[in-house]
Amino acid sequence: MTDKDRKRAKRVHRLARLLDSQFRIPGTDIRFGLDSLFGLVPVVGDTVTAGMAAYIIFEAFRIGVSRRFIARMLGNLVIDWVIGTIPIVGDLFDIGFKANERNIRLMEKDLGVALADL
Numbered sequence: 001m002t003d004k005d006r007k008r009a010k011r012v013h014r015l016a017r018l019l020d021s022q023f024r025i026p027g028t029d030i031r032f033g034l035d036s037l038f039g040l041v042p043v044v045g046d047t048v049t050a051g052m053a054a055y056i057i058f059e060a061f062r063i064g065v066s067r068r069f070i071a072r073m074l075g076n077l078v079i080d081w082v083i084g085t086i087p088i089v090g091d092l093f094d095i096g097f098k099a100n101e102r103n104i105r106l107m108e109k110d111l112g113v114a115l116a117d118l
């Protein structure tokens with residue numbers, strides 16, 4: 001992995017955390033991110049965060065993640081977007097599913113490296 005790829009990997013790791021688990025509900029272990037917050041705005045919020053999630057996948061492609069894993073990442077994105085557009089149900093789903101963190105784990109599995117350690 002080149003230095004440029006390491007920087008990309010760090011950037012998408014931070015973005016995934018921001019989208020999925022940056023904040024914690026006080027007194028609980030429940031974490032959520034901007035994906036859940038933006039999702040409160042029907043369709044538009046989910047579409048905006050889907051664009052950010054697509055950026056993560058694009059960078060994974062540029063880093064060299066295999067097409068098989070890219071396809072799985074796209075599947076997570078589509079599931080997150082489709083269910084996320086359903087009012088209330090989608091917001092709760094976003095808190096539990098965490099598509100972006102799933103995609104980071106897929107990247108780590110394919111690349112054989114923990115992105116948090118870069």
